[in-house]
Each structure stands twice: as C-alpha cells, then as structure tokens.
Amino acid sequence: xxxxxxxxxxxxxxPAYREAARCxxxxxxxxHCTIVYGGGSAGSMGAVADGALSRGGxxxxxxPKFMADREWGHPGLTRxxxxxxxxxxxxxxxxxxxxxxxxxxxxxxxxxxxxAITLKQLGLYPNPxxxxxxxxxxAPWQAFxxxxxxxxxxxxxxxxxxxxxxxxxxVMQAIR
Numbered sequence: 001x002x003x004x005x006x007x008x009x010x011x012x013x014x015p016a017y018r019e020a021a022r023c024x025x026x027x028x029x030x031x032h033c034t035i036v037y038g039g040g041s042a043g044s045m046g047a048v049a050d051g052a053l054s055r056g057g058x059x060x061x062x063x064p065k066f067m068a069d070r071e072w073g074h075p076g077l078t079r080x081x082x083x084x085x086x087x088x089x090x091x092x093x094x095x096x097x098x099x100x101x102x103x104x105x106x107x108x109x110x111x112x113x114x115x116a117i118t119l120k121q122l123g124l125y126p127n128p129x130x131x132x133x134x135x136x137x138x139a140p141w142q143a144f145x146x147x148x149x150x151x152x153x154x155x156x157x158x159x160x161x162x163x164x165x166x167x168x169x170x171v172m173q174a175i176r
Contacts, residue, residue: 003028003175004097005037006112007044008105009072017044017104020134022051024101024168029057031172036093039063039081041074044103049074062092090115099128099175104137120161121154129162130174138164 005028007021021044028035029052038045039061049059053076061080063073073080083089090112094100102113119125131138142164149159165171 001031001033001098001175002096003033003035004093004100004116005035005048005103006093006100006105006109006116007037007048007103008109009038009040009043009045010106011042013043013104014135017134017137018047020132020168021045021047021103024048024103024132024171025051025053025057025059026055027168027172028052029055031176032057033175034058034060036060036062036097038089038093038108039067039073039077041072044105046074048103049077053077062089064089094119094125097127099130100125101171101175102129102131104132104134117161121158128175130171131162131164132168132171133164133166 025035025048035048035052035057037048040046052059058078061074061077063080063082064085065082068082081092083092094116100116102109116125116129120129148154149156163174165174
C-alpha cells in the first residue's frame with residue numbers, strides 16, 4: 001500500500017505529536033506500506049519518516065525546489081522527488097495513494113486535508129481519509145466541520161468522509 005501522510009514541519013510543538021508520528025511511521029513500515037509525504041526532516045514530518053526508516057520502510061518525499069534550496073529536505077529518504085511548486089506537490093502526494101493520514105498540523109496540513117476531503121466528496125478520491133487525533137488536536141476541527149454540515153454547507157453523509165482516531169494503532173486498523 002502507498003499511504004499519503006500529511007504532517008507538520010514544526011519542532012515547536014508538544015513532543016507527543018512527534019512521538020505519535022514516529023510510532024505511526026514504524027507501524028506503516030512494519031506493515032510494508034510505502035509512505036509518501038512532504039519530504040521534510042523536521043517536526044512530525046521528519047518523525048514519521050525517521051520511524052519508518054528505522055524499520056527499513058520505504059519513504060518517498062515530495063519537496064518543492066524552493067524548499068530543497070533551503071535544505072529542508074530529509075537526507076535519508078528512500079527517494080526525494082523535487083517538484084516545481086506546492087500545487088504539484090499536493091497532486092503528487094495524493095496520486096496513487098491508497099489512503100490519507102493527516103497528523104496534527106498547521107495551514108499546509110489543513111490545506112492538503114481539505115483538498116483530499118473535497119476530492120472524496122466529489123467522488124474523485126475513493127480511499128480512506130484518517131486523522132490521528134493526538135492530544136485531542138482535531139476535536140475543535142471536528143466540531144467546526146459538524147457546524148458546516150448543520151448549517152447546510154455540506155450534506156450530512158459527507159461527515160463520514162473522514163475518521164478521527166486516537167492512536168497510531170487505530171489508524172492502522174482503519175486503512176487496512
């Protein structure tokens with residue numbers, strides 16, 4: 001399986017986020033899943049890659065050239081693919097993925113997640129979308145999305161497009 005992981009690059013977060021990301025990377029590698037992610041070496045992004053690599057997993061990073069110029073890429077990946085811009089990166093991350101896992105993150109993670117949800121809502125992405133709810137991070141987002149549904153901006157059944165799960169082990173069960 002090829003699993004798209006959206007994750008943050010910040011090291012300024014609670015270490016629990018990076019620990020959960022590393023554990024997820026280890027579990028994905030143990031399950032012989034290929035991880036495709038944003039290619040960074042810091043934060044949860046780096047932790048998920050490091051976890052998978054520590055178990056001999058295959059990790060593909062997709063990094064815009066301007067980020068490579070700033071040396072933000074992870075040096076130990078199985079493969080690092082350089083692309084022109086963020087738009088191409090998002091497309092490459094999602095293309096051919098068998099599932100999306102969103103870890104807690106900022107604007108970049110949210111943008112990627114919303115695109116995946118939109119494509120699934122439109123019937124263009126049929127695979128699971130799972131949010132790892134470390135430290136209850138996604139609870140306010142889930143409440144907001146319920147408000148979007150309650151206000152009529154999304155159909156009630158669209159609330160089933162994604163799943164919030166509490167542990168990396170729960171995530172693994174959901175994508176199999």
